[in-house]
Amino acid sequence: MLEKICNLARCAGNCIMKFYYSPELINISYKSDNTPVTNVDCAVNDIIKKGLILITPDIPIISEEQSCNLTSCQHWENYWLIDPLDGTKEFLKKNGEFTVNISLIKNGVPILGVVYAPFFDILYSSFYQNAWKENHSGLKKSIKVYQSEIPLLITSRSHVDEELDNYLKGIKHYKLKKLGSSLKFCLIAEGTAQVYPRFGNTHIWDTAAGHAIVVAAGGQVKTWTGKNLNYSLSSRASFINPGFCASVL
Structure with missing residues (x-):
């Protein structure tokens, strides 16, 4: 299939x-x-x-x-x-x-x-x-995820994420790349990037395919409360995701 x-x-x-x-x-x-x-x-x-x-x-x-x-x-x-x-x-x-x-x-x-x-x-x-x-x-x-001493962080090219600046201040050494669409997940899955932090709104159709690929490649996609990003419809109030971070383990 x-x-x-x-x-x-x-x-x-x-x-x-x-x-x-x-x-x-x-x-x-x-x-x-x-x-x-x-x-x-x-x-x-x-x-x-x-x-x-x-x-x-x-x-x-x-x-x-x-x-x-x-x-x-x-x-x-x-x-x-x-x-x-x-x-x-x-x-x-x-x-x-x-x-x-x-x-x-x-x-x-x-x-x-x-x-x-x-x-x-x-x-x-x-x-x-x-x-x-x-x-x-x-x-x-x-493909598999890959750790790096100086991680490459991927952020959205077209969506302003006001909380991102505060998040970046807490990281000493990193490189930054802006990118559109689900390619952000894919770069983590193939080992090119290590972290995709997202604070702003996304919908479940924005993330599910990339999420599947990151996890299958050995990474994780977790909400900022530490839970796995979930797509169960029974407990949802809307199709909007909470904030999350896709990363290597």
């Missing part, structure tokens, strides 16, 4: 890139929180949902681009969680830092994750405790 999901992510990525190189085809509107959404998000959402229904017709789907009433899905133990175009701002800026995110949640835990960066043609995937990276030439290799 993982291979089918990877192929589906690539199909979605191919659709994104057709729009990427034809900006006149892109229509932009804004959600209630003032974040942009485009017709590209919607087109890719349709591709992924149709593909998932063919692969696993009995597993329900939650997507960023399709309104879902939390009350109606709180009893779901297993479900697909997708962000068709993670990093819409980066897509519109034309910096390449956007991804297709697909994850499978089982009892609140993301057990399968696929993150595809179509601009770079790099695909990250995981299933339980195994994680891989496949580059543009088709070379696929296992």
